[in-house]
Amino acid sequence: MNPYLDKLQPYPFERLRALNAAITPNPAFGHISLGLGEPRHEAPTLIKEVLARSMSGLSHYPATAGTPELREAIVAWLHKRYGLSIASAQVLPVNGSREALFSLAQTVVDGSQPGATVVCPNPFYQIYEGAALLAGAQTAFANSDPARNFCVNWDEIDAGTWQRTQLVYACSPGNPTGAVMPLSEWQTLFELSDRYGFVIASDECYSEIYFREEAPLSGLEAAAKLGRTDFRNLIALTSLSKRSNVPGMRSGFVAGDAALIKKFLLYRTYHGSAMNPMVQAASAAAWNDEAHVIENRQRYRTKFAAVTPMLAEVLDVALPDAAFYLWAGVPGGDDVGYAQQLLAQYNVQVLPGSLLARESGGLNPGAGRVRLALVADEAECLEAAQRIVSFTRSFSSAAQ
DSSP states (O other): OOGGGGGOOOOHHHHHHHHTTTOOOOTTSOOEEOSSOOOOSOOOHHHHHHHHHTGGGGGSOOOTTOOHHHHHHHHHHHHHHHOOOOOGGGEEEESOHHHHHHHHHHHHOOTTSTTOEEEEEESOOTHHHHHHHHTTOEEEEEEEEGGGTTEEOGGGSOHHHHHHEEEEEEESSOTTTOOOOOHHHHHHHHHHHHHHOOEEEEEOTTTTOBOSSSOOOOHHHHHHHTTOTTOTTEEEEEEHHHHTTOGGGOOEEEEEOHHHHHHHHHHHHHHTOOOOHHHHHHHHHHHTOOHHHHHHHHHHHHHHHHHHHHHHTTSBOOOOSBSSEEEEEOGGGOHHHHHHHHHHHHOEEOEEGGGGOOOBTTBOTTTTEEEEEOOSOHHHHHHHHHHHHHHHHHHHHHHO
16 A cells, blocks of 8 residues: 555545534525535536537547647647747646646656655645655645735745755645735746756646736746746646636646656656547637636626625635635634534535645644635625625624
8 A cells, every 4th residue: 555645634625524524504594605616607608519519539549648739729828828939749738737736746756855845835725735745755835925915935945945845836826815926926936946956836727717907927927028938847737627617527738848748748648647539629619719718707706896895894805816715814713613603603614724724834824714715606605795794793793
């Protein structure tokens, strides 16, 4: 048995189920979940139609590198979205960003090296930690800083740790904070990569859901702006799950350093990671269409515009840069207790922030906050917000 499996921690939702096992929610309210970050808008018709027309592809083994049509669609999207000139050999379709985030670590990390380390933002998407541990590495965490719009404080990692670091996960827009990394932060990370030689995996799966006029900066775009047009030691990962509301399709791509992509393709060929031919055809259609993305983004903007001011009356919360989460500070600072009582009294589930982070530098940067995923329709999100306001007012009063 792989001994590294014993190092894995329960997923946040498993921990939440255990914490809530003894709770019986108030039956006067129907259940509303803001806990799981699963898109719930309808999948676009154009994607479903292409899937239905492409069933003949099931008669063939798919190529791990993807069809020329899919790679061309990805290259065209990168040019249209970020103004990048990137070759077909620098992109690779993957079965969703989650699968690629995990397998990339297995490709680039040499766990036989003493002290091999993977650096993660904190709070973080738990796949980062699991991928690092199963690659034989240890983890180090750089906390997000509320005073800097929840940007990650990479300065928390000391030189000795950087020297052992082989892979850094960056997440922009961030999960759960929604923060977008500015160019200056990318420059810091690139300079560290040049000095210590580690690979950067830029998780960008929320890049198309944003609330500012300026679209989020990609790691690839930042590299190009800084003259790093070879994208050395950089791999960006993105997905159709959030952009196009098709999490069940398991479709995304990676792009960047051609040498890394070549090794990653080799790994995936042996790992059996070729994308379903039907999904490849539908993915090409999705990357070639922006109308459904604009419509989807507007739906989120409408929800957030309605919900955020309501919650800001009782919680420490503001409109994020991007993504579909609100990262809210709760009265009293007990995120687990707050979430449990909200479920018990008003049957609304949220995710305690402390479950999304690890203690680092003497603190858990998720403590005292909850993550609210506004993925349901507007009416359900507004109903949840009204219940949260009512609960929090009574919760705050009881705490005084």
